[in-house]
Amino acid sequence: MARRTDVRKPAAAALGVDAATARRLLADMMLIRRFEEKAAESYALGKIGGFLHLSIGEEAVADGATSVLRPDDYAISTYREHGHCLAKGSDPRRAMAELYGRRDGLCKGKGGSMHLFDRSVNFLGGHAIVGAHLPLAAGVGFAIKYQGGDQVVVCYFGDGAVPEGEFHEAMNLSALWKLPVIWICENNRYAMGTSIERALAQHDIYKFGEVYGIPAEPMDGMDVLAVRTTVARAVERARRDKMPSLLEARTYRFRGHSMRDPAGAVYRTKEEVEREKLRDPIVLFHARVLETGALAEADVRAIEKDVNDRIDEAVAFADASPEPPLEWLLTDIFKED
Amino acid sequence: MKLNMVKALNLALRQEMERDRDVLVLGEDVGVDGGVFRVTEDLQRRFGSQRVIDSPLAEAAIIGASVGMALYGLKPVCEIQFSGFAFQCFHQIENHAARYRQRSQGRFHCAMVVRMPYGGGVRALEHHSESEEQFYAHIPGLKMVIPSGPRNARALLVSAIRDPDPVIFFEAKGLYHAAREEVPDDPEMMPLGRAQIVREGRDLTLISYGAMLRVAREAADTLAQEDGAEAEVIDLLTVAPLDRATLAASVQKTGRAVIIHEAPQSFGPGAEIAASIMERAFLSLEAPIKRVAAYDVPFVGFARERATVPDVPRVLAAARETLAF
Ligand SMILES: Cc1ncc(C[n+]2csc(CCOP(=O)(O)OP(=O)(O)O)c2C)c(N)n1
Ligand SMILES: [Mg+2]
Numbered sequence: 001m002a003r004r005t006d007v008r009k010p011a012a013a014a015l016g017v018d019a020a021t022a023r024r025l026l027a028d029m030m031l032i033r034r035f036e037e038k039a040a041e042s043y044a045l046g047k048i049g050g051f052l053h054l055s056i057g058e059e060a061v062a063d064g065a066t067s068v069l070r071p072d073d074y075a076i077s078t079y080r081e082h083g084h085c086l087a088k089g090s091d092p093r094r095a096m097a098e099l100y101g102r103r104d105g106l107c108k109g110k111g112g113s114m115h116l117f118d119r120s121v122n123f124l125g126g127h128a129i130v131g132a133h134l135p136l137a138a139g140v141g142f143a144i145k146y147q148g149g150d151q152v153v154v155c156y157f158g159d160g161a162v163p164e165g166e167f168h169e170a171m172n173l174s175a176l177w178k179l180p181v182i183w184i185c186e187n188n189r190y191a192m193g194t195s196i197e198r199a200l201a202q203h204d205i206y207k208f209g210e211v212y213g214i215p216a217e218p219m220d221g222m223d224v225l226a227v228r229t230t231v232a233r234a235v236e237r238a239r240r241d242k243m244p245s246l247l248e249a250r251t252y253r254f255r256g257h258s259m260r261d262p263a264g265a266v267y268r269t270k271e272e273v274e275r276e277k278l279r280d281p282i283v284l285f286h287a288r289v290l291e292t293g294a295l296a297e298a299d300v301r302a303i304e305k306d307v308n309d310r311i312d313e314a315v316a317f318a319d320a321s322p323e324p325p326l327e328w329l330l331t332d333i334f335k336e337d
Numbered sequence: 338m339k340l341n342m343v344k345a346l347n348l349a350l351r352q353e354m355e356r357d358r359d360v361l362v363l364g365e366d367v368g369v370d371g372g373v374f375r376v377t378e379d380l381q382r383r384f385g386s387q388r389v390i391d392s393p394l395a396e397a398a399i400i401g402a403s404v405g406m407a408l409y410g411l412k413p414v415c416e417i418q419f420s421g422f423a424f425q426c427f428h429q430i431e432n433h434a435a436r437y438r439q440r441s442q443g444r445f446h447c448a449m450v451v452r453m454p455y456g457g458g459v460r461a462l463e464h465h466s467e468s469e470e471q472f473y474a475h476i477p478g479l480k481m482v483i484p485s486g487p488r489n490a491r492a493l494l495v496s497a498i499r500d501p502d503p504v505i506f507f508e509a510k511g512l513y514h515a516a517r518e519e520v521p522d523d524p525e526m527m528p529l530g531r532a533q534i535v536r537e538g539r540d541l542t543l544i545s546y547g548a549m550l551r552v553a554r555e556a557a558d559t560l561a562q563e564d565g566a567e568a569e570v571i572d573l574l575t576v577a578p579l580d581r582a583t584l585a586a587s588v589q590k591t592g593r594a595v596i597i598h599e600a601p602q603s604f605g606p607g608a609e610i611a612a613s614i615m616e617r618a619f620l621s622l623e624a625p626i627k628r629v630a631a632y633d634v635p636f637v638g639f640a641r642e643r644a645t646v647p648d649v650p651r652v653l654a655a656a657r658e659t660l661a662f
Contacts, residue, residue: 049639050462101640112462112638128464129422130394163393164425191394193370199393267369323640333634 015292016225022294025067025224027303029059029282032083034311035092039082039099039113042315043259048099050112053080057222057254060281061186062087064227065154068235074122074144076137077156079114080186080253081126084156089121092310093317102321109324122151130191131157131164134183138170141179145242152180152238154231160191162208163199171246175212180238182231183209183246186221188253193267209246221249222279225288252276339517345487346376346452346508349494350414352524354384357412360498363390364399364416364452373418374454374513396426400451404433407449407503414498420455420507421464427472434503435478450497450504455483456548456599457646458511460639466510467636468547468599471606473505474577480504480529481577485550487518489574492527500529509548532580534587538567541593541659544584544610546573549597549647556652566660576606584610585617592623593659597647602630624662627655 015022036054043052055062062083066075069088077084085095090106098105099113106118117125124140127133137155144151161167162185174181185205189196196203209216215237219230227249234245254277256264264273289295340348353360362377362384368391371378381389392399396417403413417423423430430451437447457466474481480502484490490508497504535550536557545553550572557568569587573580588594594614596607607628614626629647637645 049460051465101638109640110637112640114462115638128462129425132425160394163395163398165395165397191365192373193366194391194394198391326641326644329632329637329641329644330634336633 015288015294016229017294019294021067022289023299023303025063025228026282026285026289026295026300027307028063028067028087029224029285030304030307031092031310032059032062032086033282034307035086035096035314036082038311038315039096040259042100042318047319048113049101050114051079052099052113052259053257054255055080055083055253057276057280058186058188058251059083060224060227060285061184061221061249061251062156064224065182065184065231067228068232069154070151072122073151074124074140074153075156076124076133076140076153077126078130078133078158079126079128080158081116081156082113085116085118085123085126088118088123090116090118090123092314096314096318097321100318100321101323102318103324103328104317104321108328110328131161131166133157134161134166134170135173137181138173138177138179141174141181141244142177144180150239152182152235154182154184156184156186158191159185159187159189159196159205160194160199161185162205168208171208171212171214174244175214178242179244180242181244182234182238183214183244184231185246185248186251187248188251190253190257190264190267192257192261195267204248206246206248214244214246216246216248218248218250221251222281222284224281224285252279338520338522340487340520341514341517342484342487342490342508343374343376343513345491345518345520346494347378347380348520349491349498350377350380351383353495353498354380354388356524358388359410360412360414361388361390361406362414362416363392363403365392365394365418367391367416372416374510376452376508377416396422397429400426400429400434403449404429404437404447407447408437408445412448412498414450414452417451417453419465420453420469421467423451423453423469430473430479430503430505431476435476438502439478446501447503448501450494450506452506452508454510454513455507456509456511457636457642458509458548460642461510462638463636466642468631470507470576471600471604474606474609478502479577480575481507482529482575483507483509483547484574485509485547485572486512486516488520489527491520492525493529493574495524496526496529499526504529507547511548527574530575530578530580532574532583533572534569534583535572536568536570538569539591540566540568541595541656542569542571542584542587542591543595543597543652543656544571544573545597546576547599549599552647552649552652553597555649556656559649559653560656564657564660566656568656579609579613581613581617584614588614588618589621592621595627595629595652595655595659597629597652599631599646601633602628603633605630624659627659629655
């Protein structure tokens with residue numbers, strides 16, 4: 001007995017977070033992964049229409065970042081936003097129902113996979129126009145400051161947003177007006193089929209922050225703890241000093257751009273994908289919590305079972321939810337008299 | 338050759354690039370990937386990355402740079418991945434492409450083509466299903482072309498590339514793979530600004546274009562079978578400049594008109610078409626002109642797409658009301 005605690009103590013310290021936090025971090029990443037694996041199955045069955053962009057491989061970014069936010073902080077994202085939305089605390093059942101286009105979905109089934117909004121957890125939505133939500137995040141940051149609040153906004157976007165003008169407009173604005181925005185670029189090295197080498201003159205995206213005078217740093221987006229500590233520093237700057245940060249999460253999407261590009265095989269090699277899969281954030285963190293003794297294999301199995309049950313329930317919920325009534329086509333918008 | 342619309346457009350691009358080395362293609366993922374809908378497939382391999390250019394994700398830069406190329410005398414054919422993303426470059430189209438010829442008192446021309454997939458019917462979501470031709474049709478200096486099938490798509494694209502003015506070229510996503518048609522090997526052109534009567538009739542005129550043409554034709558068949566009414570069906574092919582003469586001549590004959598489009602009704606192309614018919618054929622009209630269009634709401638996701646986009650029953654209802662007036 002004594003020997004066991006001895007092993008656990010220094011190991012837990014090495015992990016840098018307590019067992020409860022480790023459990024939550026692992027559970028949330030697994031939840032996102034399972035949610036998306038099931039969504040992919042439902043898409044293949046024709047139950048989900050529209051587009052479906054999976055963040056499989058990138059879960060550590062949403063999870064690590066959200067783990068240092070308060071519930072009243074805000075998050076805003078792209079069309080690859082299932083993970084950001086779930087991490088922020090949305091009900092997986094209602095998120096899944098939205099993907100299905102059903103009436104109990106987060107947006108009454110009218111938005112679909114790319115347009116999840118959840119006011120109850122301050123999730124300001126998925127946005128399908130690349131780069132266009134960055135100025136919105138700046139505006140939310142302005143409003144927080146104007147009202148004297150101390151919340152922060154996390155804005156996720158891809159490497160593909162960087163060549164868009166709105167990225168630069170928003171960076172400048174946030175620096176000029178000193179806004180509490182944490183810019184998190186999920187650099188997975190591809191915008192659809194275009195690699196950053198073919199899209200950007202400067203491949204170190206965080207360096208764009210430097211020219212605007214924004215604290216900026218790269219982080220290992222496959223390491224949930226690295227994300228957590230880096231974002232924690234940025235949150236501190238934003239909350240206390242109203243200072244934006246630009247964080248570049250180096251990550252990788254294991255699947256294709258969308259379900260219509262299942263493998264993403266035209267523009268990248270199989271070897272590259274296989275090599276990147278060795279950095280799987282869930283596998284790495286799983287190994288680390290065991291190694292350090294923070295959690296036991298039985299704990300992990302219990303987490304896994306709980307996650308699987310919750311997602312099965314989410315799928316059943318979405319399946320059972322009816323389609324939105326036709327009249328809803330004309331609601332939530334003004335009408336001519 | 339029997340080709341679908343994707344292959345027919347690809348053929349037009351290939352042959353125009355072979356014919357004229359000033360023609361080049363640029364856009365997001367048009368090269369290595371061959372385009373989201375594969376319209377530019379294989380072009381980069383054939384013509385190299387100097388002429389088939391994968392641009393960064395930057396629509397304003399794609400269009401702005403193309404205007405510059407066109408001023409110098411090149412003939413860029415740009416691709417915007419979905420028409421819903423073109424608001425990111427709308428200012429370049431409106432402020433620059435559309436105006437250079439007039440602004441420079443005719444000294445500079447801006448011969449360029451902007452291709453964009455538009456419209457619903459593929460179970461996509463917001464920003465990926467809208468029909469936005471009215472914005473471009475409204476801008477003086479721009480031509481707005483929308484083919485309805487493989488053969489006219491190919492011929493119109495060739496004409497658009499050789500046209501001295503900027504042309505916005507909309508491709509209905511729902512038509513890309515819908516049908517295969519005999520497309521001649523040798524380059525074929527069709528005049529811009531000219532509509533086609535695709536079915537003759539004397540009782541009413543159905544006016545449409547793009548993916549809605551099929552809906553209009555099917556409605557015409559049903560009217561013939563079930564109502565004994567012969568509808569004339571007009572395929573606009575070019576929305577702007579509008580072929581006002583063809584429209585007026587048809588309505589002078591039939592006295593009745595129904596306009597069908599996927600864009601929301603209010604301030605849409607139907608309004609201009611109706612006004613034009615009023616101006617030229619007022620005394621022939623036997624009934625108010627009807628419009629069948631999308632509702633005045635943003636595009637609603639895939640679950641209710643069928644209820645949003647005009648369909649045959651809605652066209653029939655409008656046609657019967659017109660006939661019974
Ligand atoms: C303004 C705009 N242009 C083009 C697109 C089409 N598009 C959707 S996602 C995408 C790639 C974006 O890549 P990135 O920002 O790196 O995000 P990732 O998909 O890698 O998560 C493109 C080109 C779009 N949605 N919006
Ligand atoms: Mg990317």
